[in-house]
Amino acid sequence: MSVKIRLTRLGDKKSPFYRVVVSDSRKARDGEYIEKLGTYNPLVNPAEIKVDVERANYWLSNGAQPTETVKTILVKAGAIKESGKKTAPKTDKKKKESK
Numbered sequence: 001m002s003v004k005i006r007l008t009r010l011g012d013k014k015s016p017f018y019r020v021v022v023s024d025s026r027k028a029r030d031g032e033y034i035e036k037l038g039t040y041n042p043l044v045n046p047a048e049i050k051v052d053v054e055r056a057n058y059w060l061s062n063g064a065q066p067t068e069t070v071k072t073i074l075v076k077a078g079a080i081k082e083s084g085k086k087t088a089p090k091t092d093k094k095k096k097e098s099k
Contacts, residue, residue, distance in 0.1 A: 003022060004022070004065055005060070005066040006021065007069060008023075008030050009029070015043060018041075019036055019038070020038045021036050022034045035055065037051055037052050038077075049076055051077040053079045056079040060079070
């Protein structure tokens with residue numbers, strides 16, 4: 001079973017609110033999950049992040065893979081340290097070749 005730490009969407013239309021959850025990667029985005037780790041509200045300024053850091057570290061140590069968005073949320077929450085390497089933005093090779 002491959003386990004992911006990812007976001008599930010809640011809230012009304014055009015006003016998203018997310019839960020940070022641990023779930024099986026084969027389950028639906030808003031479907032069944034193993035454990036709720038916290039919440040993320042992008043609508044307030046600054047974005048409101050509440051994460052149980054201890055439980056997040058437990059799941060990370062047991063091999064759970066965070067999605068890219070959750071990874072940035074966990075860095076802001078202090079659950080993981082920011083890696084020194086930055087990934088370059090993906091570019092479309094066809095557009096570069098045609099110029």
